[in-house]
Amino acid sequence: MSTTSTVKRHVFDVALRPVLGSTFQPTGFPDLGAATFDRPIRIGAELKTQQCLIVESVQSMANRLEGTGWDDAAQAPVELLNGLPYIEIRRAPATDESDYLTSSRTEAHRIFSAYVRDSDWDGRSGDAVLLEKIGVKAETPLDYRAVAAAVLAIDPFSLLHGVFFAGSSKGKVSRRANWPTQPRITRAIGAVIEAHDVAEVASGGRKSDLVRHSLSDETASSLGGANEGYGSIPFHRVEYTAASIVASFVVDVELLRSYGLPAEATHLLETLALWEIRTLVDGGLRLRTACDLELVDTEIRDRRDNELPSLDTLTAQLRKAIPAAAASLGDGAPIVVHWSGKK
Numbered sequence: 001m002s003t004t005s006t007v008k009r010h011v012f013d014v015a016l017r018p019v020l021g022s023t024f025q026p027t028g029f030p031d032l033g034a035a036t037f038d039r040p041i042r043i044g045a046e047l048k049t050q051q052c053l054i055v056e057s058v059q060s061m062a063n064r065l066e067g068t069g070w071d072d073a074a075q076a077p078v079e080l081l082n083g084l085p086y087i088e089i090r091r092a093p094a095t096d097e098s099d100y101l102t103s104s105r106t107e108a109h110r111i112f113s114a115y116v117r118d119s120d121w122d123g124r125s126g127d128a129v130l131l132e133k134i135g136v137k138a139e140t141p142l143d144y145r146a147v148a149a150a151v152l153a154i155d156p157f158s159l160l161h162g163v164f165f166a167g168s169s170k171g172k173v174s175r176r177a178n179w180p181t182q183p184r185i186t187r188a189i190g191a192v193i194e195a196h197d198v199a200e201v202a203s204g205g206r207k208s209d210l211v212r213h214s215l216s217d218e219t220a221s222s223l224g225g226a227n228e229g230y231g232s233i234p235f236h237r238v239e240y241t242a243a244s245i246v247a248s249f250v251v252d253v254e255l256l257r258s259y260g261l262p263a264e265a266t267h268l269l270e271t272l273a274l275w276e277i278r279t280l281v282d283g284g285l286r287l288r289t290a291c292d293l294e295l296v297d298t299e300i301r302d303r304r305d306n307e308l309p310s311l312d313t314l315t316a317q318l319r320k321a322i323p324a325a326a327a328s329l330g331d332g333a334p335i336v337v338h339w340s341g342k343k
Contacts, residue, residue: 008254010274011303014281015296016193016245023201023239025290026055034240039196052196055245056287061191064287066161068279069272070105077105080315083322083332086155089115092338101339110158111151112165117176119337126337127167128177130154134165138180147183148259152269153330159256160273162187189273190250193285193293197243204236239290247285249277264325271321275314282311 018024026034035057038049056064069081077086087104107113117127134150135143151158167179212223215231224230251273256266281300285293300308309317326332 007304007306008252010249010251010253010306010308012247012249012277012300012308013303014247014249014300016247016285016293017296018245019286019292019294020290022241023290024055024195024242024245024293025239025288026053026195027057027060027287034238036198050197051199052194053198053240053242055193055195055291055293056247058190058192061193061247062161062187062189065189065191065276065280066105066157068276068283069157075100075103080318081322083326083329084156085153085330085332086157086334087111087116088334088336089113089119089339090336092120092340103334104155105157109166110161110163111155112163112167115339116337117167118341119339121335121337125176127179130165131167131177131179134183136165136167136179136181136183142181142183144183144258145260148185148261149328151185152261152265152328154335156265156269156272156329159185159259159269160187160189160276186252186255188252188255188269189276190252191247191277193245193247193287195240195242195245198240199242201239201241202236203239204234207233207235245293247281251277262325262328264321265328268318268321268325271314271317274308275311275318278308278311278314 028034035054037052037054039052041048041050069078070076071078077084089101089103089107090099091101092099102113102115104111104113104116107115112127112130116130117125119126121129133154134147148159151163162185164182164184165179166182167177209230209232212219212230213232215225219225220230226233251270253270256269259266261269278300281295282298287293302308322329
């Protein structure tokens with residue numbers, strides 16, 4: 001597969017299976033539990049439904065894809081991605097590099113995180129600097145090509161992950177800038193993991209207390225009960241089996257081209273997106289304690305039968321693509337801002 005191809009999208013459907021046994025733990029939502037849904041399927045002339053569920057949501061997969069480029073232990077990008085700018089937020093007042101707080105690669109809302117908006121950036125508030133850099137002006141049409149070029153020079157990952165500049169003049173933080181409109185960069189790489197034709201698997205266990213064997217009302221009130229962590233407590237849990245588990249990935253190359261960036265920059269973004277996918281699936285998908293998934297087949301082909309390059313191939317391509325696009329990548333170094341929490 002050429003990453004300078006003329007295809008509009010790369011679409012991959014990757015078959016997965018549990019590593020341990022045949023059950024898996026899906027993502028859970030506070031108000032919903034497991035996110036089940038009925039999927040229509042056609043069998044001959046008959047239309048039926050099949051119970052399915054979301055193993056990992058679109059929003060969670062976006063974070064996991066972006067996480068492939070981040071070294072948690074070092075609190076910095078992986079070495080391969082040196083040369084790509086990002087915003088590093090340090091605690092103020094700064095004393096040394098150990099004051100690292102967070103970054104645009106790991107924060108919700110990325111380069112428009114509250115920690116960036118409220119930061120001190122060259123003596124100005126973060127969102128005032130961003131407002132100027134991306135060129136938002138009152139009574140003026142927004143130039144999305146210029147917005148994309150500005151975002152590329154701040155943090156290229158935000159062009160893949162998407163970013164919403166939810167600026168407002170009505171916030172409680174008085175020093176924030178007045179945004180006349182709220183531009184949005186659409187996510188260019190999407191992914192989700194679904195399980196099809198699922199069935200519940202009930203199981204349970206017992207949290208044992210080998211010291212305080214039983215809890216009476218009197219014992220609990222005087223010495224502490226279950227709320228304090230004492231006692232033996234039975235519990236139940238529900239996992240699932242599935243006829244198939246599929247991870248789907250989409251890279252919207254046409255969206256990237258629509259930004260009118262230099263060809264080297266568009267090629268870099270497309271290559272980076274494919275590298276994220278290959279790194280994520282090759283690295284193993286242990287999504288939760290009881291949800292460890294692996295590839296059924298390491299050969300991955302898109303819906304046009306193009307093969308997803310190997311990790312070695314994409315890594316080699318990135319080593320060339322980053323310096324080739326350097327002119328569009330700002331200083332190619334972290335943009336350090338400081339956050340104090342003061343409003």
